[in-house]
Amino acid sequence: EVQLVExxxxxxxPGRSLKLxxxxxxxxxxxxxMAWVRQAPTKGLEWVASITNSGGSTYYRDSVKGRFxxxxxxxxxxxxxxxDSLRSEDTATYYxxxxxxxxxxxxxxxxxxx
Amino acid sequence: xxxxxxxxxxxxxxxxxxxxxxxKSSQSLLGTSGKTFLNWILQRPGxxxxxxxxxxxxxxxxxxxxFSGSGSExxxxxKISRVEAEDLGVYYCWQGTHFPHAFGSGTKLEIK
Numbered sequence: 164e165v166q167l168v169e170x171x172x173x174x175x176x177p178g179r180s181l182k183l184x185x186x187x188x189x190x191x192x193x194x195x196x197m198a199w200v201r202q203a204p205t206k207g208l209e210w211v212a213s214i215t216n217s218g219g220s221t222y223y224r225d226s227v228k229g230r231f232x233x234x235x236x237x238x239x240x241x242x243x244x245x246x247d248s249l250r251s252e253d254t255a256t257y258y259x260x261x262x263x264x265x266x267x268x269x270x271x272x273x274x275x276x277x
Numbered sequence: 278x279x280x281x282x283x284x285x286x287x288x289x290x291x292x293x294x295x296x297x298x299x300x301k302s303s304q305s306l307l308g309t310s311g312k313t314f315l316n317w318i319l320q321r322p323g324x325x326x327x328x329x330x331x332x333x334x335x336x337x338x339x340x341x342x343x344f345s346g347s348g349s350e351x352x353x354x355x356k357i358s359r360v361e362a363e364d365l366g367v368y369y370c371w372q373g374t375h376f377p378h379a380f381g382s383g384t385k386l387e388i389k
Contacts, residue, residue, distance in 0.1 A: 198378070200326075208318070208326060208369050210378040222376040258325060263316050263373030265337075267325045 165189040165266045167259045172271035175249055185242040185259030185268055192240035193217075196262055199233060199244050201255035202270075211257070212244065226252075249275045279303055279372055283381030291389045296357040298384045300370035305350045307374070314373035317346055317355045318380075321366040329368075330355065362388055 171183040183199070198213040212233040213222045221233050232245040242259055254275050259268040280303040290296055306313045317330040328337050330346040333353060343358040357364055365388050370381040 200380075207367075207383045208320070208371075208380045210371070210380060213376070213378065222378075224377050263314055263331065263378070264318050264326065264328055264371055265331065267327065269325050 167261065167266055167268035169257065169259050169268045169271035172273045174274045174276065176277050177250060177275055179249055180247045181249060181273060183244040183257055183271060187240045187242065193237040197235060197242045198260045200258045200260055203255040251275050278377055279375050279379050281370055281372055281379045281381040283370055283384055285384060287385040287387065289387045289389055290360045292362060293359050296360050296386060298355040298368055300353045300381050302351045302372055306372050307350060313349065315353050316371045316373060318369045318371055319366050
């Protein structure tokens with residue numbers, strides 16, 4: 164059974180950093196592109212970043228470029244999202260997904276507030 | 278960047294009625310691989326999103342066959358032949374052909 168389990172969320176002050184993790188199981192992690200998708204309270208889904216199966220290429224939405232870094236450790240079957248210089252508008256539930264939404268984690272809440 | 282325009286914003290339907298949701302992209306979603314990465318996602322109230330359809334028209338194995346997807350290039354449609362109570366939630370299209378990826382704004386399906 165495919166499982167994606169996010170962790171690392173919480174309350175953080177503007178300008179600070181947070182690192183999300185997504186532990187994958189039930190499939191060969193190194194074979195798949197992975198992505199982070201977020202959802203601000205009462206809003207729709209928003210793609211954040213993607214990474215190729217090898218980790219050799221990464222892609223970001225403009226509003227997080229230069230602040231967020233997506234990475235992966237295929238040996239640990241884990242996806243990461245390093246979030247720096249956080250802003251209030253980054254407040255959202257962050258989901259880890261496989262492929263283009265083939266599987267989803269349960270989500271982790273990130274709140275950026277002073 | 279590709280812009281996804283999804284309509285309608287909401288639907289209120291009785292059980293057994295058909296449903297149709299449109300998703301239009303600002304440029305063709307046919308990729309250089311010959312594949313079109315237009316997927317449909319359902320988010321039920323209080324739940325994580327779940328997969329429905331990938332590459333325009335391919336149903337994931339657990340999805341009932343009352344769901345169908347169609348379209349090409351820039352115009353895509355999700356149809357439910359007969360709505361059931363469990364179908365309520367917000368439906369999103371997601372284009373994964375071009376970076377940055379993009380979602381439609383969502384269609385909320387309510388059951389009368």
